[in-house]
Amino acid sequence: MSAPTTHRSAEEIGRTLAGPRPLPPLGATREVPLPEVVTETLPSGLRVLAVHRPGVPMVEMRLRVPFAAPGSVADPAFTARAELLSSAMLTGTATHDRVGIDDELAGVGAELGVAVDPERLLVHGSGLAEGLPTVLDVLADVLTGATYPEPELLRERERLVERISVARAQPRTVAREALQRKRFGDHPIALEMPSGEAVAAVDPGEVRALHAEGVMPRGSTLVLVGELDPAEAIAAVGKVLGGWTGAAQARELGPPPVTAAGPLELVHRPGSVQSQLRLTAPALRRDEEGYAAYQLANLVFGGYFSSRWMENVREDKGYTYGAHSGTEFVPGGAVLGVETDVASDVTAAALLETRYELGRMVAVPPTADEIEAARRYAVGSLLISLDSQGGLASTLAALDAAGLSIDWLRERPVRLEAVTPEQVAEAALEYFAPERFTGVVVGDAEVIGPRLRALGGVE
Secondary structure, eight states, X not given: OOOOOOOOOHHHHTEETTEEOOOOOOOOOOOOOOOOEEEEEOTTSOEEEEEEOOSSSEEEEEEEEEBOOXXXXXXXXXXXXXXXXXXXXXXBBSSOBHHHHHHXXXXXXXXXXXXXXXXXEEEEEEEEGGGHHHHHHHHHHHXXXXXXXXXXXXXXXXXXXXXXXXXXXXXXXXXXXXXXXXXXXXXXXXXXXXXXXXXXXXXXXXXXXXXXXXXXXXXXXXXXXXXXXXXXXXXXXXXXXXXXXXXXXXXXXXXXXXXXXXXXXXXXXXXXXXXEEEEEEEOOOTTSTTHHHHHHHHIIIIISTTSHHHIIIIIISOOOSOEEEEEEEETTEEEEXXXXXXXXXXXXXXXXXXXXXXXXXXXXXXXXXXXXXXXXXXXXXXXXXXXSHHHHHHHHHXXXXXXXXXXXXXXXXXXXXXXXXXXXXXXXXXXXXXXXXXXXXXXOHHHHHHHHHHHSSBO
């Protein structure tokens, strides 16, 4: 007979007579396991990216149509028309009303949505893989035959005015609008949300005209990711969307001006009990040399929960629930954003600590341990973001708009592993020096103004 075995707990297994068993070091992630992307440009000028990503019997879709305002100056009327177009695009076609569109999609477990910003119109959705032909049929019907029925359009206009009114009462919206103006002046990218008055003045005919002149396949990109055969999917797109044509090129947004360093702007919000701190400076594009080192420097400063800035203003001082720094990519460039919300009575103190941490990035460069923790986070978060079909589809659409392929993703871990502490120190010195920044502080100027002015660098 064999000797009876005794059950050991996980804690017992993890220990030896000498103490806890040491964990083995994490190995380097050399490559992101990603599928191949099949790409084809159709005769209409529409670029199609199809990816076989099994796992769940679904397909994710992202259609990006460049949709910039004409000219180099923000146009409030255009922004209002574009916002209403995106809200009403799925309300009816020559063959289906709103309910008919919803029923067609629901029958194959699918949904579609439309969003717009100063750069592009985005039609996004997902559905059962076997229902992809139906989704493409609905998409083609909307792209080529959206009628924007007047009763529906007027209802959407009323709802949109109400939503804008609610949004403009939020302090984060006020801070975002002030920051964009500070960054980019009167460039179209600065106007992300129209006024309610501008939307209320939009005529239905203007929306239909904007669709006819602006929703163009040439220069647009359609991404499909899921349980599909890429070649068959592209052939289906070519057949179903063959009627979506147009001689004009979809209008790309021109590069905004480079954000200039300078004093912070104090934006008065009477009666506010909180302040919004928003600092910003020029940053690096994904494809620029040194981006990996810059990314790690940003993580050490404020890019994740264990960052220096978060440890200071949340864990140590208790000034805020959250503080974050990150990169926004704009045509031709990028900007670094540093943001947190704090109580009015600690606004000046929080700004002082923020400037201190920026200066510490220059004077006390990130240590090897800080860099390694940031590196592991960067690689791990990348893998998590690409684990789903939707995450991969959105990332591919964003990269393609920036002129990058899936190979950029595959090589990310290698580039991050190759970064040295010296390179991170150089990035910190170049991109996090306090004098490079400008920004806004939104709050009750009568309460926070005296201390901010005494602190200096705020006007």
